[in-house]
Amino acid sequence: MRVLIIEDDTQTARFLSDGLRECGHTCDVFNTGTEGLAAGLAGGYDVIVIDRMLPQIDGLSVIRTLRAEGHVTPVLVLSGLAQVDDRVAGLRAGGDDYLTKPFAFSELLARIDALARRGTAPEGEATKLTIADLELDLLARTARRGGTEVPLLPREYRILEYFMRRPGRVVTRTMLLEGVWDYNFDPQTNVIDVHVSRLRQKIDKGFDVPLLHTVRGAGYMLKAPG
């Protein structure tokens, strides 16, 4: 995956590019809005990670210009500003995701991964999602494992759908809070773990092969065995 990083803090930029390279991605780093915009306009990237506050041209203007020029490359906005209004502004300018500093690298990685693959697998087309012997009927809103219906509460269904749409990819707790509850904040107690373990009870209990895994220090992953 080719990632364009536009970040003026060289230490953060190095931390990002080193981490992404270790995971096997290719990175280009620019420290100003002008250089970053030029690189973005040249194209060829799968994901752009951009800081909101940049010298010369600010991050949101860079995104707006890219969008105006017809570039659809997914953009992840990094910002020290965490207020809801700032978030709204970031997404309105054409950003696809918003991450507040400081962040865990695993969180960033999971989100970049989700953004990069979004373009390849359009959502909402299928009427059925399948992973191994787990089936999700999007029309009837029911789940079956090994042919047997798994009774799910509405919220559990939505959590499972979120996982099924991201097979084999890390889903963090904050991604679940944002994607399923539409919460942009972390509740004081880690309530997500309890929800996920309940879902796991329902879909994995009594089966030899577990599908819903915990990824240490990052989140969860739903994946077929093998």
Add this chain to the structure above:
Amino acid sequence: MKRPGAIWRTTAVRLAAVYTALFCLGLGLGLGALYFGTIGVIERQRAATLEAEVRALSERFREGGTARLVRAIDARTAPDARGDAVYLLVTPQGRRISGNLTAWPVEAATEGPISFGVSKRDGEQITQREVRALAFNLPRGYRLLVGRDNEELEEFRNRFLSVSLWIALGAVILGLVSGLLLGRRVLGRVARAAEAGEGISAGQFERRVPVSGRDDEFDRLAVSVNGMLDRIEGLMQGMRIATDSISHDVRRPLTRARAELELALRRDPGDAQAAMLRSLSEIDRATGLLGHLLDIARAEAGVQGDSWSTLDLASIADDAVELYQPIAEERGVTLVAETRSARMRGEAQLLAQALTNLLDNALKYAPAADGRVAVDVRPGVDGQVSVSVRDNGPGIPEKQRDAVTERFVRLDAARGGEGSGLGLSLVRAVARLHGGTLAFGDNMPGVVARMTLPTGLPATGSHAK
């Protein structure tokens, strides 16, 4: 604080002085017009009277000659007759026949109106008087002079002048005294406001500008200034909580992380991994605390932004309850919600965060065995909605409840728990951002936390009355 002469510097007194001067000028013009108008009327009346009298007397002369005329003049100049009348009848040679003038005045050479001075004896006093007269030639060379002295006019003039003087004096005194009183009142109220401001500058942040209750311009000013001061005090309180919490709660995990790393550096490398993991979690803890503090500071300083919308507090509460339901069950606490649709304008994320904080808090203190937490949302009266979260935990002693509402940092200590108490600070900040309040009451046993918020929506006809 009061300086001598300060009252003359006030706008109100200067205005009063200017208005008094203008009023006096207007009064003077009015009185002048009245004076000259009245004088004119009196003059014309006198001229008409003289003409009428001359006509009447010449009629007598034609009917009965000099004898008849002399009788008439004598009757009119009798001692009991009006004192201001002047008559004189002379022969063609200029000799006096009758009348109360001693000689024909030199000014009255021809026929027509004249005026001349006479000296009049009034007992011992001799006064100079001006006489307006009409000279008339009778047949056969006799000449008649009929006049009126200006005593009446003088009297009018004197009375008018003295009355005018009193009126002007009264107007000036009234204007200045009322101006002075008004100025003193205005100056007093401004001075009290200024004193409040000086007190606040000197550090007495609870001081406010007094409101008289008369609902006038000064009250409006005082109310708006006080509103501003309340806001500033709220912001300062938020700052105080933030700095207190930074110094206690954020420093602690950072101190621990630092100590861990330092120790690991000294010890053998095998421990490094574990130390780094522990440090990381401490740093995450500090980051989380900072995030909460920033949330609070923003909510405290906040205004309505793009992210505000019309929402249903009930569905926000239902979502939060649903989020916490599994954890409640895990802890053996019954979590129930009774929500009725309560529409309002607000910031959904912050309200949801406030509700999860209230739930978090209630679940933390509800007893594990037969704990019970109840959430209810209801549309209230007067354009308000309320959400309350009750638990049956140890509760807060009533004495401490007020203190707790003042400084949320101490709530956890009051309930015998640990933690920063920032969760409730955020709830209060969110309540205030929405123009509402957060209050704690006794649930017997336990605590009921109630957030009351204005809907911010125009009242609908069906709900009114």
